[in-house]
Amino acid sequence: MVSKWLEWLPLMWEGLLITLQVTFLSAIVALIIAGAAGLCRISRLKWLRGLSYTYMLLFRGISLLVLLFWVYFVLPFLGIELSKMAAAVLAIGLNYGAFGAEIVRSSILAVPKGQWEAAQALNFTSAQRMIRVVFPQALIRMLPPMNNLMIELLKATSLIYFITLTDLTYQAMILRSLYLPQTAQIFGLLLILYFIIASVISLLARLLERKLTAGRM
Amino acid sequence: MDTATKEEPAFTGSVSKPHQGKPAASAVPVVSYRDVKKSYGDLEVLHGIDLDIAAGEKVALIGPSGSGKTTLGRMLMTLEEPTSGVIEVEGEPLWQMERNGKLVRANEHHLHRMRSKIGMVFQHFNLFPHMKVLRNVTEAPRKVLGLDKEEAHDRAVEMLRKVGLEDKLDVYPSKLSGGQKQRVAIARALVMRPKIMVFDEVTSALDPELVGEVLAVIKEIAEEGEMAMMLITHEMDFARDVADRVIFGADGRIVESGPPQELFGQPKSDRLKSFLSRFV
Numbered sequence: 001m002v003s004k005w006l007e008w009l010p011l012m013w014e015g016l017l018i019t020l021q022v023t024f025l026s027a028i029v030a031l032i033i034a035g036a037a038g039l040c041r042i043s044r045l046k047w048l049r050g051l052s053y054t055y056m057l058l059f060r061g062i063s064l065l066v067l068l069f070w071v072y073f074v075l076p077f078l079g080i081e082l083s084k085m086a087a088a089v090l091a092i093g094l095n096y097g098a099f100g101a102e103i104v105r106s107s108i109l110a111v112p113k114g115q116w117e118a119a120q121a122l123n124f125t126s127a128q129r130m131i132r133v134v135f136p137q138a139l140i141r142m143l144p145p146m147n148n149l150m151i152e153l154l155k156a157t158s159l160i161y162f163i164t165l166t167d168l169t170y171q172a173m174i175l176r177s178l179y180l181p182q183t184a185q186i187f188g189l190l191l192i193l194y195f196i197i198a199s200v201i202s203l204l205a206r207l208l209e210r211k212l213t214a215g216r217m
Numbered sequence: 218m219d220t221a222t223k224e225e226p227a228f229t230g231s232v233s234k235p236h237q238g239k240p241a242a243s244a245v246p247v248v249s250y251r252d253v254k255k256s257y258g259d260l261e262v263l264h265g266i267d268l269d270i271a272a273g274e275k276v277a278l279i280g281p282s283g284s285g286k287t288t289l290g291r292m293l294m295t296l297e298e299p300t301s302g303v304i305e306v307e308g309e310p311l312w313q314m315e316r317n318g319k320l321v322r323a324n325e326h327h328l329h330r331m332r333s334k335i336g337m338v339f340q341h342f343n344l345f346p347h348m349k350v351l352r353n354v355t356e357a358p359r360k361v362l363g364l365d366k367e368e369a370h371d372r373a374v375e376m377l378r379k380v381g382l383e384d385k386l387d388v389y390p391s392k393l394s395g396g397q398k399q400r401v402a403i404a405r406a407l408v409m410r411p412k413i414m415v416f417d418e419v420t421s422a423l424d425p426e427l428v429g430e431v432l433a434v435i436k437e438i439a440e441e442g443e444m445a446m447m448l449i450t451h452e453m454d455f456a457r458d459v460a461d462r463v464i465f466g467a468d469g470r471i472v473e474s475g476p477p478q479e480l481f482g483q484p485k486s487d488r489l490k491s492f493l494s495r496f497v
Contacts, residue, residue, distance in 0.1 A: 115343060118343035121332075121337040122409060124360065125329065132360065212347075216392075
């Protein structure tokens with residue numbers, strides 16, 4: 001029995017690395033897009049607001065799996081050929097960035113108006129008001145919902161199995177076909193591994209939150 | 218339009234309590250409202266205000282809630298734009314600027330330049346909760362005035378000493394009492410060295426026992442003299458004590474205006490009489 005577990009480990013380890021890589025890269029893409037689109041949503045410029053609103057509406061509303069298929073299978077017909085990894089990161093980043101943008105927007109708007117006014121009374125420029133006064137406070141509000149979103153994102157990476165990226169889920173499916181009687185154990189291991197990564201994400205978010213709020217709540 | 222202000226068109230602060238050594242108000246007023254109106258939708262809340270504040274003058278604005286006192290201060294701090302009329306700061310329009318010989322709506326650049334002369338302390342302090350006390354006070358001198366670290370630090374510490382909080386430099390605002398928070402907010406505004414400072418009901422959000430410490434600090438600053446003050450307040454004793462001139466406003470108009478002993482001693486209008494009777 002133990003020997004079987006040992007046989008699974010190398011494959012699961014490979015899959016784990018791919019899952020971590022896709023999660024990390026698409027989380028970065030999603031956070032950058034969320035920040036940019038969230039800020040654009042409250043911009044003074046109407047066209048920027050319109051653009052980011054359209055993006056949000058569009059990418060929140062389409063299935064991630066279909067988006068993944070589009071990026072990987074359809075774009076080549078338009079002359080854009082992406083590697084599996086790039087396609088996965090782009091699709092997941094675009095999808096989760098749209099949800100994140102709403103978190104960024106609402107967190108900024110939740111900072112009391114008095115903070116903007118005090119910053120203005122001290123004659124900070126509008127960029128300084130945002131960067132020095134409002135955003136640092138909004139960031140703390142963003143953390144818990146962003147933590148949730150990143151866990152969602154991690155779990156969504158299992159969809160890249162469908163464009164044959166050899167992630168955790170993919171490797172588990174391979175193993176299952178080799179060790180059919182142990183299906184329960186293999187998928188049990190899969191569950192546990194996702195759970196552990198999700199817990200690590202939560203832990204990081206909580207540490208960051210503690211660091212940002214240290215001494216002042 | 219407001220009859221009381223027409224009778225006495227030029228309040229220029231040459232009132233009975235000049236702060237020592239100041240030349241009488243021969244110069245341009247630091248702030249001048251000219252027929253300033255403010256509406257929210259169809260509701261006009263200020264019906265044409267005319268008011269001059271001389272350099273260094275301390276003016277108290279009293280009156281019932283909803284009389285537009287706070288709006289008057291917020292328009293000066295550029296937080297709200299007048300619907301019509303002109304506010305001049307040291308002779309220069311605040312909300313308008315000259316372009317090709319015409320007055321046009323001020324852009325952010327103009328407002329930024331004008332704001333350097335104006336400061337404000339808010340009812341709800343609005344300290345920056347993510348910065349310690351010292352940084353609340355040094356941030357604007359460093360990033361707005363461009364002072365270097367030591368200079369900003371020295372100025373900030375000097376101001377925090379003035380408000381009696383030099384032992385709280387390294388503390389987050391959440392650890393302070395309301396009175397202490399407001400004193401930090403005063404130091405934070407003072408450190409920018411404005412020509413006029415708006416104090417917008419700065420004790421209204423405080424527990425009664427904390428009001429005194431804040432008023433004492435403001436009184437001390439007032440006695441130093443050089444900065445003009447617009448004191449929007451419900452503290453009548455304080456207004457009497459600190460102000461060179463008291464203005465009573467109601468329903469978006471200035472009803473009565475004069476030196477404190479006159480205004481509190483022999484109120485002319487029924488409106489002011491009934492308002493003051495509530496404080497006896």
